[in-house]
Amino acid sequence: MEVLKNHMKFKYVVPFLDVVDDKQISLQDLSKLLRENDGTFDKDQFIDDDIKELFPLNNFGDNDDILKVRGVSFVLENFIDEIESMKLDLSLSHNEIEFLGFNDENEMKLKFSNESIKGAEDIIAQGMSEGVYNSTNECFSSWFEMGSKHIDFCLKNSHKDKVEGVFSIYINEMLKALSDNRRQYRLLLEYQGNDSENPVYLLRGVTSKGFYKNYDNNVVLYLCLLFLHKYAVDTGEDFKFTGGYISDSEIKASFELEKPKRLKNGEKVYIGLLLSNNEIRKGVVSFKMYYRITDGKHSFKGIVKDSVCRISHSTGIEKLQIKLEELLNINKHEKKMLDYINRVTMTDRLSEDMIFSLFESIKSSDLSSDTKSEAEKKRELLSSTMTIIQIFDRLSEITTDVNESIHLQRIYDDVIKFLSDKKE
Numbered sequence: 001m002e003v004l005k006n007h008m009k010f011k012y013v014v015p016f017l018d019v020v021d022d023k024q025i026s027l028q029d030l031s032k033l034l035r036e037n038d039g040t041f042d043k044d045q046f047i048d049d050d051i052k053e054l055f056p057l058n059n060f061g062d063n064d065d066i067l068k069v070r071g072v073s074f075v076l077e078n079f080i081d082e083i084e085s086m087k088l089d090l091s092l093s094h095n096e097i098e099f100l101g102f103n104d105e106n107e108m109k110l111k112f113s114n115e116s117i118k119g120a121e122d123i124i125a126q127g128m129s130e131g132v133y134n135s136t137n138e139c140f141s142s143w144f145e146m147g148s149k150h151i152d153f154c155l156k157n158s159h160k161d162k163v164e165g166v167f168s169i170y171i172n173e174m175l176k177a178l179s180d181n182r183r184q185y186r187l188l189l190e191y192q193g194n195d196s197e198n199p200v201y202l203l204r205g206v207t208s209k210g211f212y213k214n215y216d217n218n219v220v221l222y223l224c225l226l227f228l229h230k231y232a233v234d235t236g237e238d239f240k241f242t243g244g245y246i247s248d249s250e251i252k253a254s255f256e257l258e259k260p261k262r263l264k265n266g267e268k269v270y271i272g273l274l275l276s277n278n279e280i281r282k283g284v285v286s287f288k289m290y291y292r293i294t295d296g297k298h299s300f301k302g303i304v305k306d307s308v309c310r311i312s313h314s315t316g317i318e319k320l321q322i323k324l325e326e327l328l329n330i331n332k333h334e335k336k337m338l339d340y341i342n343r344v345t346m347t348d349r350l351s352e353d354m355i356f357s358l359f360e361s362i363k364s365s366d367l368s369s370d371t372k373s374e375a376e377k378k379r380e381l382l383s384s385t386m387t388i389i390q391i392f393d394r395l396s397e398i399t400t401d402v403n404e405s406i407h408l409q410r411i412y413d414d415v416i417k418f419l420s421d422k423k424e
Helices: 027-033 048-054 073-086 135-144 149-157 160-177 217-235 317-341 352-363 369-379 388-398 402-423
Strands: 004-007 010-016 087-093 097-102 108-112 128-130 182-192 195-209 239-247 250-257 268-278 284-294 299-312
Touching: 027 073, 027 217, 048 217, 048 317, 073 217, 073 239, 087 195, 097 160, 108 135, 135 149, 135 160, 135 195, 149 160, 217 239, 217 250, 217 268, 217 317, 239 268, 239 402, 250 402, 268 299, 268 317, 284 317, 299 317, 299 388, 299 402, 317 402, 352 369, 352 402, 369 388, 388 402
Parallel strands: 128 195
Antiparallel strands: 004 010, 010 239, 087 182, 097 108, 108 128, 182 195, 239 250, 250 268, 268 284, 284 299
8 A cells, every 4th residue: 555645744644544454363463563673772761571561362272373454455555655754853962963043844863873873874965954843843842942933033034054053053052961871862763755775864853852751553453452352352342443544754554343222213323442652752652432423324423522541652561461451441441432322312302502513612612724614614514303313414525534533533522522412
């Protein structure tokens, strides 16, 4: 599968939106997700070896056991081949970095010392890297506890060469003064035009600082699949992967129990789990419950706001087991969801007041202006004669963006909970 560049907000992303993958994999296949430390990772922050030791495959079954999460073969293959191969993490102290100025996008240019990139000299041209995304702001926040707004202002309102000269002196002097400070940086492989002979690495941002651990997407996916497998073995309910994406820094992945439950009016409800993680600095691993309701013609998802399991990147390895065991209590959270969902009849009509409130929630949300505009167009087609499931189904058409869809699905759940509370 082709890796999409500049899709959504990422330089590289593999979307899994309509993937049909019935190929089964074994527990042993999950071992491919864990990396060997090639020396570029800070040994205090690299946790793949610790994860391998604390959560060995044989604790979850035999190596040749079939993984009870269907549809992940395609995900693993593309994640390892297309995404992981484009990333490089370097642990550097401040005295191994020299600030060179700004590129045409006003992102900074850095030079790394020869010693700091030992083993990677052939792929980091002249030891230099330019920033992408918002990496300049990320670095300044991490280095000096300040953002880049003042610098942006100066670059826009003065001669660039003069600004670069002033800031080069200041930034390099500060880096020397704080020379003992160490950060881990994410670099991304970039080919210039069609030239595959001379790749460069671009600076993505700071992935960890001091007490942060490398809860990277490969580790998170490994743990997620292991614990979903264990839940399936314990309960006899298997999962399937239903969509999401993996980018150069983020993962969003949905997993559903294959067998649906029935609501009081006969609609099917599929229970699922949404995995989210961001590798950049203050990221958080979260697992949230969701439900997908369908009557055969219409359907919608609702995502519960609170996490079943939440792991900050400062969480110690020794606390992982306790936190992840919450994933083995999915049935407990499922019961709570079904209790409030069943108090609402999906064939009920939404009042005009409720429709107004729904669209006010969309209007005041962080959804893009284009998506809000699409919502207004849909609003003209909706009426109080339509049922809950029909309205949510129609509204779900306003965006194909994964993150925006998730935001909408939280709003749907808020409405369902509100209606449920009124009936208590």
